[in-house]
Amino acid sequence: MMIDNLPYRQVAADDLRPGGLLCVADHASNHVPEDIELGIDPALLDAHIAVDIGVEGIADRLARRHGMPAHIATVSRLVCDLHRREDDPAAVPSESDGTLIPGNIGANVEARLDRFHRPYHAALAELIARAQPRLILALHSFTPKMATSDEQRPWEVALLYNQDDRAARHAIRLFGEQGLNVGDNQPYSGKQLNATMDRHAEAQGIPYCTVEIRQDQIGTAAGQARWATLLADVMGRVALEV
Template identity: 60%
Template structure:
C-alpha cells in the first residue's frame, strides 16, 4: 500500500488501465495547505467523479484502475517534475500558502508522493503491458478565473500519438455528445503523465476529460463508466 496511489482491480496482460492522476482530495494530516477546507471539494483539489467512474470500470473484466491518492494541491502528478506547478502555490485564483516551500520542502514532496506514484505506474505497465491506457480526468463547466463557458460533454486529448483519439471521437459523437477535440485545453500542453508513460514508449492511450457535472452523482458515474468501458474496449481492439 502507498499513500501516493491505489490500484483497483487486477491489471491483466493486454487489458485496459484507467489512470486518474487527480482522483483524490486527501491532504495528509501532517500537511497544512493553509486553505479553506471547502476548496477540497472543488475542481482545484480533485477531478470530481473520476475515482468513482474508474472504480466502476474496474469491476469489468480486463479493466483495472490506477488512481492518485492525494489532492493535486498537495502534489500534481500530471505535471513535469521540474516544473514549479507540480506543487502549486495557486490554482484558479486561489492561493495555496502552505505550498510556499523551500527547496528541501519541495524535494520532500516529490520524494514522498510524485516519484512513488510514477515509479509504481511505470513498473505496472512494464510488468503487465496494456492494450490501452485510458487517462481519465474531469473538468469544470466554467473556471472561476474565466467568463468562458465550456459546453463540451467530453474532451479527447492527445499529444503526438492520436491513434486512439481518431477512433474514439466518432464513437463518442455517435452517443449524441458534444465532443471536444483537444478541448477544453490541448493535450499538447497538458499531457505529462501520458507523455511519460505512453508516448515515450509507444503505448496506445486515450486522454478523456468528462465535464464534472455529468459525473457528480452515482447515476452519472454509472452511465459514464459503462460508456467509457464500451468505447475503450472498441478502441483497444481496433488499435491492436
C-alpha cells in the same frame, strides 16, 4: 485516503490479463496528509482545484465491474500534482484557478516529489510493465466553466493528446456517434498538459486516450455508473482499432 502511506491505490491489478486495457486517474483524490498545511478554506478540498470530481467513482467501477485495472491517486493535486513533470513549478502549486495556496509557498518541493510523485510513477511504470496494455485510459474531469471566466464550456467529453492521436481520433468519432459534444484537445491541449501519458504511453509507443469529462455529467453515482459503462464500451472498441 492514503493506505500504507502510498500516494496511489491499485484496483483489480493482482491478476492481470496482459494486452488488455488499463485506467489511470492522477487527480482522483482530495486527501491532504495531516502533516501538510495548505492554508486554504477546507471547503475548497471539494472543489476542482483539489480533485477531479467524479473520477474516482468511475475508475473504481471500471476496475470492479468492467475488468479494467486502475491506478488511482490517493493524494490531492494541491499537495503534489502527479500529472506534472517533476521540473514543472505547478507540481507543487502556489495557486490554482485564481486561488492562492499559501502553504505551498516555500514548501520543500524535493521532499514532496520524493514522497508522492516518484513512488506514484514508479508503481505505475511497474504496473504497465506487468499489464502490457493494449490501450491506456487516462481519466480526468473539467468544470463547466473556470472560476476566472464566465465562458461556458460546451463539450460534454473531450480527448487530449500530444503527438500520438491514433486512439483519440477513434474515440472522438465514437463519442460523437453517441450524440455527445466532443472536444478535440479542448478545453485543455495535450500539447501542454499530457505529462503522465507523455511519460508512460507516448514514450513507449502505447496507444492511449486522455479523456476529460465535464463534471456536471459525473457528479452523482448514477452519472458515474453511466459514464463507466460508456467508457468501457468506447475504449474497448478503440482498442480493437489501434
